[in-house]
Amino acid sequence: MLHSPRVVRWLVLIVLSLVAVSLLESIHLPAALLLGPMFIAILFAVTKQMVSLNRTLFRAAQAVVGAMIARAMPIEVFKEMQHTWPIFIMTVFSVIAVSTLLGAVLAKCKVLPGTTALWGSSPGGATAMTLMAGNFGADVRLVAFMQYLRVLLVTLLATVVSHYLAPESAATSAITQLEQPIAWGAFIITLAIILFALILSRFIALPAAPLLLSMIMSNLAMNVGGLQIELPLPLLAMAYAMIGWSIGSRFTKDILRYAFHTLPATLLSVILLMAICCLFAWMLVEYAGIDPLSAYLATSPGGADSVAIIASSVSVNQPFVMSMQTGRFIAVLCLGPALSRLIARWLH
Structure with a gap:
């Protein structure tokens, strides 16, 4: 396979990624569209059969994910923040404080490098945290390992909790979304916004x-202009696949060995964070x-994107849940760089 034409290698990568997504979807894992391609890319990378990824396509995938996150922030979310601001401030910053402390402990004990431990512990959207981490000196591979390990555990627990507290609701598989009609006018406008953001990002x-x-x-555009953000599943799937392949292609046997060496301490920190968030709930x-x-969903440290999928399929106070998740995500985006530099100075 190493000496086969590039197009054949790409086809094998795509087919195996689709199989992996289907398997993960069968257990109702919200992050399946990203994790499936990432796992296959890791397999390709460690066997030295990886294909090269176009940087422009990767940046376009980031822009699509940005639009997806924005879609989960309707005006009702911000109204809920204003309505419940004392609870909002207490809950959001308590979770950030605990996750930062756990990251600092991992770094101080030299389980993981400083900024890597911090970004890996950050309770924002896993994809966004992983993408941003590389800009602040963190090892994206280890950040992805920590973030998606937490996504996996939190999602499994959230699914169980949702089953017992809202047994009449069923999680919606991403595959079933293919049946939903596309609003073509809104889709063209959404593509224009994504394209403009991509061009502007170069400057x-x-x-x-x-x-x-x-x-x-x-x-x-959504909350001020009253426009609809339309992101069909095939577009999201392609964006997540590009990001998954990009992250997975950076893994090597050595980094995998190191990641599994840190697994006990990382797993302990994730479980501890989940337990403390349950206390907040x-x-x-x-x-x-x-x-x-x-x-539970409002304080869950699994990330706004995963929680949004679960919250949309069960009977909960969605504006409250998403206001907490969105507020924490925005706070981490704003505070993450400063906290990263602070932890780096503290360690030195």
């Missing part, structure tokens, strides 16, 4: 610029009168 020095600019512009139930499932 603005921002970490993960395509993602951030697309997210901001799409959110303004219990406090919301006891002292703020929030229903248990909404409280």
Whole structure:
């Protein structure tokens, strides 16, 4: 296969990625569209059979993900932030403080390099955190390992919790979304926004610029301009595949060996973070009168994208859940670089 034509290698990569996505979808894993291609790319990389990825396509994939994140931030989310601001501030910054502390401990104990431990522990959207981490000196491969390990564990627990607290609801598989009709007018406008953000990102020095600019512009178009952000599943699948392949292609046997060597400590930190977030959820139930499932999903450290998928398929207070998740995501985007530099100075 190493000596086969490039097009054949690409076809094998695509087919195996589709098989991996189908397998992960069969267990209702929200991050399947990204994790499947990433796992196959890792397999290709460690066997030294990886194909080269076009940088422009990767940046375009970032812009698509930015629009996807913006779509999960309707105006109701920001109204909910304003309505519940004391609870919002307490919950959001408590989770960030705990995750930062755990990252600092991992770095101080030299389990992982400083900025890598911090970005890997950050409770924002896993894809966004992984994309931004590389701009601040972190090892993207280890950040991806930490982030998606947490996504996997949090998603499995969230699925179980949702099953028992809302047994009448069923999670919607991404594959079934193919049956939904496409609003072509809104889709063309969304593509125009993504393209403009991609072009503009070449002239603005921002970490993960395509993602951030697309997210901001799409959110303004939706909440100020009243436009619909239309992202058909095939487009999202291609974007996630590009990002998954890009991350997976950077793995080597040595980095995999190192990642598994750190697994016990990383797993312990993830479980500890999840347990503390469950404690925060219990406090919301006891002292703020929030229903248990909404409280759990609101404090869950799995990332806004994964939680949005679960919250859309069960009976919860979606504006409350997404206001907490979105607020934490925005806070991590704003505070992440400063915290990264602070931890780096502290370690030295």
